[in-house]
Amino acid sequence: MVMVRITNRPTGLxxxxxxxxxxxxxxxxxxxxxxxxxxxxxxxxxxxxxxxxEETATPTLDQVExxxxxxxxxxxxxxxxxxx
Numbered sequence: 001m002v003m004v005r006i007t008n009r010p011t012g013l014x015x016x017x018x019x020x021x022x023x024x025x026x027x028x029x030x031x032x033x034x035x036x037x038x039x040x041x042x043x044x045x046x047x048x049x050x051x052x053x054e055e056t057a058t059p060t061l062d063q064v065e066x067x068x069x070x071x072x073x074x075x076x077x078x079x080x081x082x083x084x
Contacts, residue, residue, distance in 0.1 A: 002033040004042035 005025050012019070020026055025045060028036065036042045 001027045002030050003045040004028050004033050004036065005045050006041065007043050008041050010036070010041050 003025055004027075006020050006022050009022050010019050014020075014026070028042070033042065033044055037044055
């Protein structure tokens with residue numbers, strides 16, 4: 001049996017229950033783990049703890065740019081002009 005971490009939650013059921021959420025770890029047979037790793041659904045977990053890289057680390061509030069929503073344009077012109 002091999003420990004794997006779900007990276008992309010598969011559809012369907014696993015042992016009669018929904019698949020665990022992305023990021024959770026489960027134990028699969030070696031053949032299933034290899035097949036699912038090749039398809040990109042799981043990553044095989046090794047004994048060494050992994051350090052988060054700059055790409056996978058959660059950004060801090062200072063690093064996140066706050067996006068301003070785009071301004072709305074004028075709406076559709078009136079079919080009939082307003083009475084004066």
